[in-house]
Amino acid sequence: MFSQAIVRTPCKNLINGITSAALGKPDYARALLQHRHYIDALKQCGLKVTVLAADETYPDSTFIEDTALITPGCSIITNPGAASRKGEVEEIATVLNNLDRPVKRIYAPGTLDAGDVMMVGSHYYIGLSERTNAEGARQLIAILNNHAMTGSTIKLDRVLHLKTGVSYLENNYMVAAGEFLSHPDFRKFTILKINAEESYAANCVWINDQVLVPSGHPAAQKTIETAGYRVIAVDVSEFQKVDGGLSCLSLRF
Secondary structure, eight states: OOOEEEEEOOOGGGGGOOOOOOSOOOOHHHHHHHHHHHHHHHHHTTOEEEEEOOOTTOTTTTOGGGGEEEOSSOEEEOBOSSGGGGGGHHHHHHHHTTSSSOEEEOOTTOOBOGGGEEEETTEEEEEEOSSOOHHHHHHHHHHHHHTTOEEEEEEOSSOSSHHHHEEEOSTTEEEEOGGGTTOGGGTTSEEEEOOGGGGGGGSOEEETTEEEEESSOHHHHHHHHHTTOEEEEEOOHHHHTTTOOTGGGOEEO
8 A cells, every 4th residue: 555655746848858659749737737636636545745846957857757666675766768867866866865765776877767667566577678778677676686575577669668558456457558468477467458549548557446547548447447446537648748657747655
């Protein structure tokens, strides 16, 4: 169960964030409104939310998940794979130093975006992507092992981050789309299939027996509800335009 979340207010420079989506530039005023609704959804799930101020230096800084991984045993500051995002980690390190757990780091030449890391109990699946390399994954696994946790890697073929296409919903349920639907590493899970036309909804977030799902994906929402979860639909369309999703917008612990 989670009790807290950390988010960062989108900066005006969000409109210049990294993107491959070809959906146009985000509307900043609408992004701010959607972010406030996202915070409301986190609170609805019982979380105490810490809101960090916008940082105009880093257009993608609202996607705070990529900068750190908070586990039960330690916090890990990442080394983001995009050069324009590397400086984001310093303020996050200051914030995490105030938590009641040791803080570790991923160092160059290792790179790691925590959007490539999916927690399943005490095991962490790590996507090898354009943002996360083998050395970053090796360092992360070594840190996890030192804190009685484990990790393994999965090569990504077509998605930006691991959690772009797969999300663990606890109780052995896993939401999956595309290349993950028949992935051998996930055969032991009950797969909730997300169709290609709604693949954006594969990035959803389990929080205390509730699941945040991006709005506008009714088939995905029905699939998750049929599995027994209470779904909260959240509009994050402006963040989708800069390759962001529901999980990217918070650190949950």
